[in-house]
Amino acid sequence: MSKLWGGRFTQPTDKFVEEFTASIGFEQRLAEYDIRGSKAHAEMLGRQGIVSVEEAEQIIAGLDGILQDIEAGKIEFSIELEDIHMNVEARLIERIGAVGGKLHTGRSRNDQVAVDIRLYLRDEIDTILDYLGKLEAALIKQAENNLDVIMPGYTHLQTAQPVLYSHHMLAYREMIARDISRLQDLRVRFNVMPLGAGALAGTTFPIDREWVAEQLGFDGVTRNSLDSVSDRDFAIEFCAFAGILMMHLSRLSEELVLWSSADFSFIELTDAFCTGSSIMPQKKNPDVPELVRGKTGRVYGNLISLLTLMKSLPLAYNKDMQEDKEPLFDTIDTVKGSLKIFADMIAEMKVRGDNMRIAAARGFSTATDVADYCVRKGLPFRQAHEVVGKTVRYCVETGKDIPELTLDEFKQFSDLIAEDIYDYVTLEASVNARKATGGTAREAVERELARLQNCKCGSCTCN
Ligand code: ARG
Numbered sequence: 001m002s003k004l005w006g007g008r009f010t011q012p013t014d015k016f017v018e019e020f021t022a023s024i025g026f027e028q029r030l031a032e033y034d035i036r037g038s039k040a041h042a043e044m045l046g047r048q049g050i051v052s053v054e055e056a057e058q059i060i061a062g063l064d065g066i067l068q069d070i071e072a073g074k075i076e077f078s079i080e081l082e083d084i085h086m087n088v089e090a091r092l093i094e095r096i097g098a099v100g101g102k103l104h105t106g107r108s109r110n111d112q113v114a115v116d117i118r119l120y121l122r123d124e125i126d127t128i129l130d131y132l133g134k135l136e137a138a139l140i141k142q143a144e145n146n147l148d149v150i151m152p153g154y155t156h157l158q159t160a161q162p163v164l165y166s167h168h169m170l171a172y173r174e175m176i177a178r179d180i181s182r183l184q185d186l187r188v189r190f191n192v193m194p195l196g197a198g199a200l201a202g203t204t205f206p207i208d209r210e211w212v213a214e215q216l217g218f219d220g221v222t223r224n225s226l227d228s229v230s231d232r233d234f235a236i237e238f239c240a241f242a243g244i245l246m247m248h249l250s251r252l253s254e255e256l257v258l259w260s261s262a263d264f265s266f267i268e269l270t271d272a273f274c275t276g277s278s279i280m281p282q283k284k285n286p287d288v289p290e291l292v293r294g295k296t297g298r299v300y301g302n303l304i305s306l307l308t309l310m311k312s313l314p315l316a317y318n319k320d321m322q323e324d325k326e327p328l329f330d331t332i333d334t335v336k337g338s339l340k341i342f343a344d345m346i347a348e349m350k351v352r353g354d355n356m357r358i359a360a361a362r363g364f365s366t367a368t369d370v371a372d373y374c375v376r377k378g379l380p381f382r383q384a385h386e387v388v389g390k391t392v393r394y395c396v397e398t399g400k401d402i403p404e405l406t407l408d409e410f411k412q413f414s415d416l417i418a419e420d421i422y423d424y425v426t427l428e429a430s431v432n433a434r435k436a437t438g439g440t441a442r443e444a445v446e447r448e449l450a451r452l453q454n455c456k457c458g459s460c461t462c463n
Contacts, residue, residue: 004086008055023322024077026329027084033119034068037112040215041195042103049104050205059103062096065089083322084116085109099460104207107198110229110317113359114194117328121214121238124332125187131339135365136176138346143169144449147442150427151266151356152365159363162427163276167355170448175248182241190234193218197228200316230316232306235328239303253289256349260286264359268350273341288345292338299334301442302327313443357427364392366402366425369433371416373424376414387414 003009017108039060046056066088069075086109092100143166151162193216196202196209202225204255209221222228259266269286274306277283305327313320367388374384391413395402400409403425435441437448 003080004089004363018082018304019079019283021319023083023325024079024087026326028077029329030084030116030120031070031088032067033116033123035063036119037115037195037216038088038103039063040212041107043215044208044212045102045105045205047211050105050207051099055099055102058093058099062092062100066091067419083109083113094172106203106207107195108229108312109198109202111195111197111225114197114229114231115216115417116328118190118194118234121234121328121332122187122217124172124336126185126236128182128332128335130338131336131343132176132180132183132222134343135177135339135346136173136180138343139169139173139176139287140449140452142166142346142349142351143173143445146351146353147188147445149174149351149353149356150318150360150431152360152363153440156286159359159365161368162360162430163440164431164445165351165353165440169446172252173452176245179241179248182244183238186234186237186241188219189237191218192220192222193233194228197225198222200229201225214234230312230313230318230321232321233326236303236306238309238332239299239306239327241301242299242335243296245335246292246299246338249342250293250296252342253293256289257286257293260284265355266359267352267354269345270348270350273345273348288341292342295334295338299331302331303448324388326336331372336354345443364395364402366427366430367392369424369430370402370421372433373421374416375412379414379416384414 003013042051042056042059042063051059069091077084077087078090081090089100089103092103094100129293146165146169149165150162151165151168152159153161155166193209193213195212196207197460213219213221222231256267256269258264260269269284269288271284273286273288273403274284275287277285308323309320309323311328363394370391371381371384371388374387375381379387389400391405391410394400394409394412395405403422407417407419407421410421424433432441432443435444437444
């Protein structure tokens with residue numbers, strides 16, 4: 001097949017060089033967007049009298065036909081035609097003749113690829129926002145359905161204070177809500193149209209960029225042609241968003257792996273999200289959270305690949321930038337897969353409230369409540385800390401838990417302690433004492449759930 005840029009060349013391209021430089025192998029998912037961009041461009045060329053209206057119509061009909069053929073699997077992309085842009089354009093010329101060659105007037109592959117990636121990424125972002133919303137809803141459902149469940153709250157993975165399981169789930173909702181708002185944010189920033197920048201300096205034809213931008217759903221046009229063809233910030237920002245999201249999913253994964261172990265037995269993942277062992281018949285492995293935790297690594301890697309790719313590139317377009325696609329596509333695929341599976345897994349997760357409660361009662365989780373009690377009776381906090389430290393040591397030595405101590409035993413450590421101490425050292429009392437906004441008290445968590453239900457912002461980061 002003859003090259004669209006063959007005019008200047010006297011020798012054919014080396015076969016291996018051709019394979020090495022081609023991007024069509026991983027660019028096919030851009031086909032639909034490439035055609036959408038080209039159709040808008042062709043129509044504009046007709047409106048502006050740069051080509052005739054009939055020619056524009058022929059080009060548009062030709063592009064529609066190519067899209068149908070692609071969707072029907074009738075088109076074989078060719079490595080000799082290097083990338084998606086030239087594959088489509090060559091088909092167009094094959095189909096409608098020389099007039100197809102007018103499509104590329106006032107345009108370059110450099111601004112074309114920049115618009116294609118944006119159109120594609122924008123669609124994927126909308127799908128990802130949808131998946132994020134589903135995961136957020138599943139976390140909220142877990143919280144609503146398990147308001148009675150008290151679990152140990154940890155610091156240093158040591159039992160610290162009892163918390164509501166619902167509160168713990170809503171902590172992850174906060175992270176997901178921030179992810180949603182980060183994604184909405186970057187979508188606004190990148191939704192401007194680079195087409196019209198030409199190869200780097202703009203074009204000599206009287207194009208109407210604003211009109212094309214509107215047709216393609218962009219909020220405006222880019223303001224500098226050099227930047228338009230050399231900017232990949234949006235891909236980097238997206239990968240940064242994805243890295244943070246995967247870090248969140250990985251933290252949740254880690255907890256799910258721990259919680260589904262025999263030692264914790266806090267939750268049960270549905271069989272669909274686990275697999276067995278080929279040798280140990282008793283095993284039910286939490287593969288899904290393990291894999292999501294593992295996949296976090298490649299998403300971080302993709303971010304670093306893109307940052308490293310763009311570092312030190314002189315303005316404007318450089319072929320290096322063709323390497324932006326695989327990390328970006330892989331990030332999109334990984335994030336979509338992880339979110340989809342996570343939303344379903346969280347929605348179906350079963351909670352073992354009995355085991356969480358037993359664990360919450362272990363480890364002297366209400367010790368801080370005894371200290372706060374002493375403070376309310378007038379003891380400075382530092383001294384109260386000392387009193388309870390000694391109380392806990394006594395408990396360890398005698399094998400007792402704090403609520404099991406008799407009043408006389410309590411009084412060995414401070415005679416400020418009276419009968420009403422028992423109102424403060426139960427798990428419920430400890431949890432429900434933390435009523436201020438953001439605390440774990442049932443009433444605070446219920447207030448939060450009500451706020452989320454009434455929230456109209458769509459990402460629930462408003463207050
Ligand atoms: N396949 C190329 C890319 O992804 C398209 C732009 C090519 N431009 C060029 N001047 N070779 O970056």
